[in-house]
Amino acid sequence: MRQFRMGEGTFEEGSPELQSALAQAYERKQRPLCLCCEKPIAMYIARVDGQLLVKRMPLSGRDHAPSCPSYEPPYELSGLGPLIGNAIQIDAATGAAVLKLDFSLTKRGPRPAPAAESTPSDTVRNETQKLSLRAVLHYLWEAGELTEWTAVWARKRGWGKVRASLMNAARQMETRAGPLGDILFVPEVFHAEDKAAIAARRARALAGLQAAGSGPRKMMLLVGEVKEFPEARSGRKVVVRHLPDVPLTLEDAAWRRLSKRYEVELELWEATEKAHLVAIATFGISSAGVSFIDEIALMVVTENWIPFETVDELRLLSRLAGLRRKSVKGLRFNLGRDQPRVCATLPEQRPAPVAMYIVPASADEDYDRGLAEMIDARPEMTAWVWRTAEGEMPALP
Incomplete structure (x- = not known):
């Protein structure tokens, strides 16, 4: 059973006093310390489904004892290894992961650029220096602990938990454009009876995104599950689950590049009945109020939201x-x-x-x-x- 130190007190995971102690630490912005090793390891507090949980800090999993639930295998075994210290840097003072992005969140001109996919992953140009769009999605999945699974969690991971994990992970990340948590939009679970309240919260989250005139366009990041790619008068629409009334436009040339670049992911999604297709995209809102995608990357995941490629x-x-x-x-x-x-x-x-x-x-x-x-x-x-x-x-x- 894990033990955490907060202030002068030590609390066992699952103890009845833990939630109240976490609430006080959350209010005071204190970091719990995991006591699995001789040298305590800083963690952070996340709110998921109304409950406060203790989560590991970015890239700290390898520092925990192998017997600790927060232990994570060495990142050198995955594509994360070449990025550490280059595209991903940890701020020693705050524990935040500072990300260098290989894409822009600002566009100039009256129309969005036609690019539709991140730089192909087999190029060498920015492999260790900046994060591609797909790499940001992978890092959010990794930091949100969505790459982990055990049978005892069966039927306990839906979009609500996925969203909470992604947003909590993003709050521990910084970019040149600002805190990733302020830039990332992940749609909340849609309930028809709560449609008006959901729309109001979405409007607040996207306030200031709509273009005005021909100046620089502000962009945000969207992560969502794709429902379909219906044809539009020009190009395609990207319909995201839990965003039924906000179709995003994708130009025809961009759709053709997307279909070619992510042919494998699209084929796996079509062939696997219970698979989900997750998209990450830079998006904006035109002066006419039309939501458009500038760049997009795809990832196919199992029914348990675990990514797979073959x-x-x-x-x-x-x-x-x-x-x-x-x-x-x-x-x-x-x-x-x-x-x-x-x-x-x-x-x-x-x-x-x-x-x-x-x-x-x-x-x-x-x-x-x-x-x-x-x-x-x-x-x-x-x-x-x-x-x-x-x-x-x-x-x-």
Whole structure:
């Protein structure tokens, strides 16, 4: 059972006094200290569904004891590794993650630029210097602990919890344009009976976004689940779930590029009945009041909101979803599809945590060399490797 120190008191997780202590610490902006190690580790307090929860600070998971629920496998195993210290920097004074973005949140001119997708992930230009649009989505998922799953959470993760996790994670991040929590818009769960109140809250969140004249256009970030891409008079509309009355426009050329760049994600979404398609986009509102998308990236996730990139990954995640052990999905961030990264980890496995890799049939010598280097760099973890070209999935640890 975890213990937290707040002020002069020490509280066990699950104790009846914890919520009142968290409420006082939240009001005073105090950070709880996790006592899993000899040197206490700073955490932060998040409000989820009216309850106060203690969450780990960005990139601090590896500092916790392996037996602590806040422990996180080394970030070098995923696409997060090359970004740390470059595109993602931790402010030692505040604990906030300072992000360098590879896209703009300001546009000039009377019309939005036609770009529709982030820089292709297999380019080298900004791989370690700035975050692509997709990498920001991956980092929000990672920091929001949405990459984690165990069977005891079955049926307990809907869009409301996803939204709360994303918004709480964004509040721990800073960008050149300001706090990410002020720039990010994630639609709340839509209830028809609360339609007017939801619209009023949305209007407040988007106040100042509508363009006036031909000056610089302010943009915001949207993260939402895509419902459909219906045809429009010119291009497509992007209909986001929980935003039924706010279709976003996407120009025809942008739609063609999006269809090509994210062909795999769209195909997996169409073929997987319970999958969700998550979009992250920079968006604005024209002087006529029309909401438009400037840049967009896509990610397909399981029914439990765990990202996956191939049918083989989906098969492994389906197996892991039935375990009572925690699994953590590894994400690609800015890495190209031809570069190895951990598919998932089992951090609670004993006697040692397990790093799980799926080697595609198309893997070449460079891929195998990179994989071997990753495995050798983490001797404290047991490697589980599935070479899909050699047959069925090996037995789970």
